[in-house]
Amino acid sequence: MSASERTQVNEPHPVVRLATQIYARLLLVGFALVPAYLIGYLFFFQDAALRFENHAFHEIAIAAATLEGLFVTYVTWRCYRSSGEPLLRWMTLGFFGFVLIYALHGAFTGLAHHNIWLFLLYGPASRLAMSVLLLVGLLSYSKPADPVNRRVDTRYWLAWVMTFLVVDVLVALLANSDLAGIFTVRVMESAALVFSTLNVTCLLLRRIRSPLMLIYAISVSSFALSSLAFLLGKPWNHMWWLAHAIFAGGFFLLSYGVVQAFLTTRSFATIYSQEELTRRLAEAMARTESALQELQRTNQTLEHLASTDPLTGAANRRKFIERVGAEIARAKRDGAPFSLLSLDLDNFKWINDCYGHQVGDTVLQGFVQACLDAIRPYDGVARVGGEEFMVLLPKAGLDAALAIGERVRQATASTLFAREIGRSISVTVSIGISQFGRDGNTIDAILRVADERLYHAKRCGRNCVIAV
Template structure:
């Protein structure tokens, strides 16, 4: 079915292309006729028949009068400004063009009195038709304006004034000047070209407007043929015929308007209705396809929902946490097997009980208030953490500690609360053990600090990170007496130590660090410590064990530093002597 629709659309597309080619060929047909007559006919051949010419002009005049009447009746009904100008175009052409036939017998006496009324009538019609296009879709005229006879009489007087002006021009010395007739014909061509461009820009492509476009093309070619013609030759008669066809096509369009809707802007032809119906059917087919896609998507969603439901049931039963579904009144609607095991209930025994029965008696009132508050403002939140837990009551009267998390969902058409319960009793016991161990470590750290504060030198740990950065993980409080810097400050910023080193000794000091790191050998160094007020630098020494590589790739040295003038043996607490190295290499 889909392939058939695609084939039909392709056929309709090609049919539309061929139709446009036919329309274009019909519009260019006068050009072929003009070129043929101009190239192959003898300009001297003449067909001078005054009677035939008068009959043809009389028929054109009667046609113009009738079409003017029909357009006027349409205007009276709809009030469209465009139809008013169309009425003026036909009536003005008729009034001016009628004298072209009336003065036919005078062609031998005053040729220009006979000739000039033709281009003048075409110029009047072109100007009025262009004004009609410019006023397309303008607001309709009021009823009083439509019935104003003086308006139409003024225009009739204006068209008669054109007749008088043409007659005066025909009797003047300028009548025979080529530019007079050429300016009228070229002006007509320009007006029709502008009208065609206006139709294209405004997108006026309804079948009725196509009649007008075809008429404009033929009118323009008629004026071009008159420019190439001489009175009574074949090109001259061809120009009359081309204009007559265009005039008849436009008149046919006006009659279609009158018979259809008496409104040029709102009339629709069978072609338009068929095209509109085809577009509607196309939209219906697209809507049906979208509906099928929606149905398929809904089917996929239903299948996914079934899978999700099955996964939820599996998660509900296999979850390591106890799960409850509680309604707005606090009744347990559903509980998994883990919840039943946690609280000591059998299969299905939790369904229907009040959730406060799972809380110790002294906490039930507070729990009921908290549950009511959650019902008014449902949101996902935790009621307890490892540092703040909820005491729960088992069926046998024993209690346990648990963390409880809440969420909301629609269950069986009701707003319910989902409660997740996790037993953390063992976790809390382990947490308490860790806290006891931390307290012991803290006490040991205090003892170490007290011992290191009584030593006459500074104990420290020095670390070199994998990226080459240095820091002090540990520095005993004695460093304040030696360097004048707090131990915490040195641990946070090793540059405080480097700023105390004499710049001349800084490079050798860093070189000793890198050599010890590369060789994994003990680090010993002697350096000069800067003193205030321009005093001479004070020599200092340090000595460390070989670096120990850590799991993160860093190296850690453990050792001591002191001033060089201090004795190498000092009395330690209790009278025990501490010996430094007998000799230290110079860096």
């Protein structure tokens, strides 16, 4: 059974396949919306006035997030250096921008009671910067890889570092201006929510379904839901802490995707889903099976060419010796005799000299066919020289071989050759016969005896069969 046939046998019913696909997608949607369930629970069943204000815990959490962000930024950058995918370039910038801006959110935790806006504004600013850069990266998905010189351009990366530092300064100035306030925080958080939602929408519209982009979609959904939780929460209450946890979960998941890319293809575009891998595997198996069949046919053709005389189609000397060796082994095992005919066309050089080699080749082809018609179906004809031939006669003693040799001689003498090319050439054949056991017990011995009797037939006037 071929690979394609096995695949068809194991293929589930289309209805079952459709149902499982729908179920799998619903599971993914349900998983992506888990943060929404938690947000709804706190919003409807928890007292928004409950607070957990712990500066040390917040500072430690931000420090850990900063270190992790730096590590993920480096891994993403290494992937980009290897593959040159524009998406990875923008993801690197998104992670790095988030780290450089978000670190100040933790650094200014102690100022929460002195300048609440300096503490709060860096959070939405970092999320807004990352969501914008991720969206730009998503729009570049599947575009050609960046050239190598751009991947290693230090000035490009330094320019972005300066840009992020400028954003830090601008946020500080905004926090100390008259524009600082809850409205500004909500505007920035709402913008982060919008850009994250645009990311998800773009993914759905472009129908990008590779495994890593699926992780990307769920992560960006978490970023959008974390912005929603920040909008619903207040500093230090449980919704505010949940927003941090939701964002961290999305960040962890996206960093997992980056690490998977780093450990495999260094690309977000060339890691395939299980379904895609199964399909590709089936195609590869079918191609492999087809290649093996073609290789088998080629090997058979090569074996045939290696064992066949290309002009006459008879076996060549190497194949004939192999068959004689096998027949000797069988004869020693079973005790059954076999014989050889050594044949040589009489005065064949004269035919080539008078009519040309094309006519001579046609005569040789006709002679092989005449032999095949005269011998038994399981006997074998081989061309061992220019006009020299051998015939293997399994299970034939000297008397039977003599009768078969005489049939070959008569068939040759009574046939007009080369008529298909407008000629009528008569030719005769001289034949010598040897029998295994009677005339020798080795290949060399019986071949030598058959050749000696062939030469005897030549000396006796040609066109005869000599068996003793």
